[in-house]
Amino acid sequence: MKKLRVGVAGLGRLGRVHAANLAYRVPGAELTAACTVTGTGVDFAKNELGVRDVYTSYEDMLANADIDAVAIVTASADHCRQAELALDAGKHVFCEKPLGVDLDQCRRAEAAVERHPELTFMLGFMRRYDASYAYAKRKIDEGAIGVPYMVKATAMDPASAAADFIRYAQAGGSGGIFLDLGIHDMDLMRWYLGSEAVEVHAMGATFRHPEFRAAGDDETGAAMYRFANGAVGMMHIGRIGPHGYHVETEIVGTEGIIRISAVPEKNLAMLYDKNGACTECVQGFQERFADAYLAELEQFVTCVLEGRKPGVTVYDGTASTKMGFATVESWRTGKIVEIQ
Ligand SMILES: NC(=O)c1ccc[n+]([C@@H]2O[C@H](COP(=O)([O-])OP(=O)(O)OC[C@H]3O[C@@H](n4cnc5c(N)ncnc54)[C@H](O)[C@@H]3O)[C@@H](O)[C@H]2O)c1
Numbered sequence: 414m415k416k417l418r419v420g421v422a423g424l425g426r427l428g429r430v431h432a433a434n435l436a437y438r439v440p441g442a443e444l445t446a447a448c449t450v451t452g453t454g455v456d457f458a459k460n461e462l463g464v465r466d467v468y469t470s471y472e473d474m475l476a477n478a479d480i481d482a483v484a485i486v487t488a489s490a491d492h493c494r495q496a497e498l499a500l501d502a503g504k505h506v507f508c509e510k511p512l513g514v515d516l517d518q519c520r521r522a523e524a525a526v527e528r529h530p531e532l533t534f535m536l537g538f539m540r541r542y543d544a545s546y547a548y549a550k551r552k553i554d555e556g557a558i559g560v561p562y563m564v565k566a567t568a569m570d571p572a573s574a575a576a577d578f579i580r581y582a583q584a585g586g587s588g589g590i591f592l593d594l595g596i597h598d599m600d601l602m603r604w605y606l607g608s609e610a611v612e613v614h615a616m617g618a619t620f621r622h623p624e625f626r627a628a629g630d631d632e633t634g635a636a637m638y639r640f641a642n643g644a645v646g647m648m649h650i651g652r653i654g655p656h657g658y659h660v661e662t663e664i665v666g667t668e669g670i671i672r673i674s675a676v677p678e679k680n681l682a683m684l685y686d687k688n689g690a691c692t693e694c695v696q697g698f699q700e701r702f703a704d705a706y707l708a709e710l711e712q713f714v715t716c717v718l719e720g721r722k723p724g725v726t727v728y729d730g731t732a733s734t735k736m737g738f739a740t741v742e743s744w745r746t747g748k749i750v751e752i753q
Pocket of ligand 1: 422423424425426427428448449450451454469470471486487488489491509510511537538539593698
């Protein structure tokens with residue numbers, strides 16, 4: 414069977430994970446090209462992945478590479494423009510979250526997807542492909558917790574990686590902590606509650622690293638959402654998880670509660686000693702969601718090869734960005750913001 418030839422754009426923290434998956438682990442895919450604007454990315458693609466066709470310009474890769482599809486893992490502010498260029502060039506698109514950092518960009522991406530119904534577009538909300546998150550969704554759909562009326566979400570990057578996230582905030586283009594990190598929880602709230610958010614009140618705090626504030630961002634974010642069906646969302650996100658990468662979600666329903674990853678365990682081992690019982694925690698998104706990153710790309714490639722539409726659409730990207738954008742406005746102004 415013919416393999417899908419993919420070119421990856423962006424070889425940073427996550428681009429390398431996707432590139433390695435496409436090169437070695439996704440049946441049906443072949444990593445035939447890569448592009449990045451940093452020298453270390455070029456070396457990685459050539460030496461670690463054996464990709465010969467490596468570009469330092471996205472446009473050059475689109476025009477010249479032998480590819481059927483692109484995986485866009487560049488800065489968030491570039492996603493929509495690059496997705497549109499790829500679709501207009503006849504390539505299928507896997508695009509990392511967030512879809513965009515403002516709504517005009519998202520609408521342009523929607524229009525490009527609609528112009529090309531023959532092509533596949535998928536957005537990388539990988540948590541939906543994590544075994545525990547997918548299990549929770551199945552249980553909710555089966556009625557196991559009655560009517561879900563609240564989602565409580567926590568997402569903290571590890572304090573050990575704070576320097577990386579400070580650089581990331583300083584570089585700009587990520588949209589800030591709410592659009593960069595909180596967007597996952599916004600997507601999950603919509604998915605689990607089956608409704609759209611209509612109102613948000615957000616705030617932030619910075620206690621350890623003033624560099625976040627200096628970069629126009631915040632170290633910690635908190636937000637409350639009201640949904641159209643009356644349900645409530647509560648979100649806590651941050652960059653200084655003391656024990657590791659802590660992503661925990663609780664879905665509360667009229668007949669039960671589902672709690673995912675209350676302790677972000679590295680594995681099932683527990684060390685018992687004079688300090689008590691201790692389990693190590695995962696230290697980053699790459700480790701916690703390794704299986705989900707692979708599963709979502711498998712889904713993308715299968716959808717392209719079988720002509721099926723993926724579960725995460727460009728409209729999920731716009732809806733979550735709309736929520737994210739309103740959240741940022743509320744954080745900036747201190748006011749409750751309606752989401753229209
Ligand atoms: N789904 C997740 O859990 C998750 C986790 C991390 C990052 N992300 C998303 O992935 C994207 C990349 O994040 P990252 O942490 O890997 O960032 P990063 O800064 O580590 O890497 C960005 C990469 O993009 C390249 N790049 C920038 N502009 C380019 C261009 N015009 N053409 C080609 N390459 C270009 C850079 O050279 C670099 O290799 C972001 O949109 C981020 O939101 C998603």
